[in-house]
Amino acid sequence: ERRNQHTGTLSGGEQQMTAVARGIMANPILLIIDEMSLGLAPVLVLDLFKSLRELKAEGLTLLLVEQNVQMALAVSDYGYVLTHGKVEIEGPSKQLINDEHVRSAYLGM
Template sequence: MSDAILQLEDVESGYGELQVLWGVSLQVKPHGMTTLVGANGAGKTTLLRAATGSISAWRGRVRFDGEDVTRLSAHDKASRGLILVPEGRQLFNDMTVEENLELGAYAKRARQKFSTSLERVYNYFPRLKERRDQKAGTFSGGEQQMLAVARGLMADPKVLIIDELSLGLSPLLTQQLFGTLRELKSEGLTILLVEQNLHLALALSDYAYVLAEGRLHSQGPSREVARDPEVRKAYMGV
């Protein structure tokens, strides 16, 4: 029996008649960070969507916390603690910071920890606490990304999946958000990260998977993947 908290086994999926994923398998071990890297169009976001249930896995299996959850809805998976912070943030722009955070804690298991979780995310992101009554749509891109991550944490995740944490952000904000991920990881949160900044992602994560054209290209401990000449040439510009 695998000790992974999240397992994808030979997953195939896509959109309409367009197949994007071809038999992809990966494992996410608890209390660490796994990163998924690859070029634009490699299928990374599609894989996350198939894992979390926003699209169906055509073939293969998704196991989470010891159960086969392949056919469960995105809502059911989220209520069990499989939480996605999507690319593009998808905040409710006309709602305040605190209203967005309240929506993150909609599941029963999260509602029971609401006050504790709210205090926790405000400790991670003091700027959000300062602006808790401000509408999300008035925020900068970096502040919105902070709020998106905070909303994911409000859901009391067993696995927090983050799709493109630093997309469109300044180097300074990127460093700040990676600092928060480092804290979360040190506290034992399980994280699956898709990230364009491979230097930071591979430096912080424990294990990495490289996706190419919808198939698994390579995998291994992040330090080894970072030294792989093919990966360095294709994705790191080295």
């Protein structure tokens, strides 16, 4: 039914999923994703991050630029926190999630 629909007429979440799918179709060894969750409904963000976990489990390397720190760290092995374009904190994602400074300053916890 929607196979012939132009991507410009899709919702924001559908466009994001289409962009990721198009990237995957190229069978890359590295997929770079920039601000995947920007402007999306929370339920769509959860679906997209679930898909990233699945891709990672299949062995695809991902480079993710994302303002949703909590979700990004939950699917990543290693993280960099940038402030004004400079690396402020870096380390294994599990370590960053448990770091009190990161939790209070970036995760709102």
